Amino acid sequence: MRLQRLLVRGALVETPRTPDGEDRRIAALRALDVLDTPMEERFDRITRFASQLFDVPIALVSLIDQDRQWFKSAMGLDVRETSRAISFCGHTILTRKILLTPDALIDSRFSDNPLVRGAPYIRFYAGCPIYAECGSALGSLCLIDTKPRVLSETDLHALRDLALMVERELQRPESNILDEKTSICNRNGFSLLAEKGLDLCARRMTPASMVFIEIDGLNDDKESKETDRILYQFSEYLNCHLDHSALVARVEKNQFVALLIDASAAAAELAMINFKAAIEALHIRENWKYLLRFSHGVAEFNTNKHPTVDKLITDADIAMYDNKKQRRYADRANEAVN
Known part of the structure; x- marks a missing residue:
């Protein structure tokens, strides 16, 4: 696989390549009509729970748009988007499996990334792809920590289950899991x-x-x-x-x-x-x-x-x-x- 590198803030950063079927993937993402919409409890409850469950300061529902990474839910992070070129989740949608980075400082793909060298100072990353019904990877449910971490097989299984819940919310937002009067879970x-x-x-x-x-x-x-x-x-x-x-x-x-x-x-x-x-x-x-x-x-x-x-x-x-x-x-x- 040919590597793509980009000069960002004085450092050569390995940028995620464009996946096959990119036009179809972007079309599937745009068809959901979810980009640039307000945060919603049905997604926030999952990232909030994931943050507590895995004891990480940051949990995100990240969607990879044409040139940006946009967050439908961002627990522990104040921004709503970053450049796709420096995104970890841009790499995740290429893997078709959970992408694990136990320590980003010693991972050649990310060691010079400005999100590692600067805020939010990512050291650990785990991202599970989330898919459209057509099979295109739209983004990921990801866990981020400021210190190195490892996940067990049990942890990975739980992360996959939570990612499937995000997928269902994206594909079928009418699913009956929220209380109509209060907007919290039923x-x-x-x-x-x-x-x-x-x-x-x-x-x-x-x-x-x-x-x-x-x-x-x-x-x-x-x-x-x-x-x-x-x-x-x-x-x-x-x-x-x-x-x-x-x-x-x-x-x-x-x-x-x-x-x-x-x-x-x-x-x-x-x-x-x-x-x-x-x-x-x-x-x-x-x-x-x-x-x-x-x-x-x-x-x-x-x-x-x-x-x-x-x-x-x-x-x-x-x-x-x-x-x-x-x-x-x-x-x-x-x-x-x-």
Whole structure:
């Protein structure tokens, strides 16, 4: 294979060659009508989860356009595009398999790359190609770290599974994995990601905890705009303020779940204390008619007790109802005293 090199910022950089069938590949990418669109939760939830799952600071959904690399989702990176000539993912679409660079400084393809010598200082890269239905490689789901890394076969399998989820979102955006009212995962979308996460946690012996949350006394009137607004804001806060990389979902009208990777039950409880404080501040700022109260329960993942995601959710649900029952007893005791 003939190498192509380009002088970039005083260094000769090995640029990715143009793949066969490039016109067809670009046509397939443009047909998706996704370039230069806003970031979306359906992709961000995957990169956010990948960043936490693999413990890397950067995870990207990268699409290779004619002269640029454009990011549909960029967890841990502030820019939305770079030149294709210096992109790692431009090389990934040529491989038809996961491209691994354990240490870019000693990889002749990338050692002089400005993305290695300068920000974001890439040392480790793993990119899994994502494809159009016609078979053309459009880009990749990639993991980036600022220090050298290696991935196990289990890790690679999990990365492939996540890349397939990105592929499905690109090819069939109408797939039913998001909750319509809140735009976070529904139970189906949650289960798909949580299953992969728990499987990897089990193999790595990494702790994980499930939180089950039920909003108390929320008006169930489907026509209530106030109820819809509260549900949306609660979901947004759960997604952003519970834990940076928690995977969250709405599973019923007033019930939510959250999977926290690398978190014991005690760490999950602490996260819920902080989340409650954030919701109380939101209540004051938004001037809600009443203080939103919710009950929660935590179940720590145990490979022997929790063979499925649903079993872990059930145990967290049971813990939530136990906590709710104890709070009711405490409230009645206080009323009797007063």
